[in-house]
Amino acid sequence: MNRRQFLKxxxxxxxxxASIPLIARLAMADRNKRGRDQMERVVMSxxxxxEKLTAEQFEVLRKEGTEQPFSSELNxxxxxxxxxxxxxxxxxxxSNMKFDSGTGWPSFFESIDGxxxxxxxxxxIYPRTEYHCARCGGHHGHIFKDGPQPSGKRWxxxxxxxxxxPA
Numbered sequence: 001m002n003r004r005q006f007l008k009x010x011x012x013x014x015x016x017x018a019s020i021p022l023i024a025r026l027a028m029a030d031r032n033k034r035g036r037d038q039m040e041r042v043v044m045s046x047x048x049x050x051e052k053l054t055a056e057q058f059e060v061l062r063k064e065g066t067e068q069p070f071s072s073e074l075n076x077x078x079x080x081x082x083x084x085x086x087x088x089x090x091x092x093x094x095s096n097m098k099f100d101s102g103t104g105w106p107s108f109f110e111s112i113d114g115x116x117x118x119x120x121x122x123x124x125i126y127p128r129t130e131y132h133c134a135r136c137g138g139h140h141g142h143i144f145k146d147g148p149q150p151s152g153k154r155w156x157x158x159x160x161x162x163x164x165x166p167a
Contacts, residue, residue, distance in 0.1 A: 139161065
C-alpha cells in the first residue's frame, strides 16, 4: 500500500467513525419520539427552575451535574413506592425496578415506559447513554450495560433528581 492509498483509507475510516454518533443519535431520537407527543411538556425559564429547585437539584437536573456518590438517602430506600422526577413529578421508576449496585447512586434495571429520553454523551470521551426526563428535560443519569437480569442494564440515577413517594 502506498502513502496515497494509506491516507485515503485512513480518511475513510475517520469519516465512518465520525458518522456513528450521528446515526445513533438519529435512531434514538426516533425511538424516543414515540409517546412523547401525547405528554404535556413542562417548560420553564432558568430563573423559574432556580426558584423551584434546590441548588443541588438545579445543578444536576438543569446543568447535567453529578452528585457525590453515597450522598443520597434514596440510595438505601427499599420501601414500596414510586420514584418521581424531582423537577416535574413525572413517575420514573417503581421500587421493584431498584437494586443495590454498590456504586453509591440509586440504580434501577429498567424505567417506567415513556418516562425518559436518551442521547449519546461524550463528556468522558467514550460514548455513554445519558437519559433525561421526557416531560421536563431534567438530567437524571446514565445507562450502563452492567445491571442485573432481566434487562442487563443499570440506570444510574442522581438521587437529588428523584423524589420518592411511598405506596
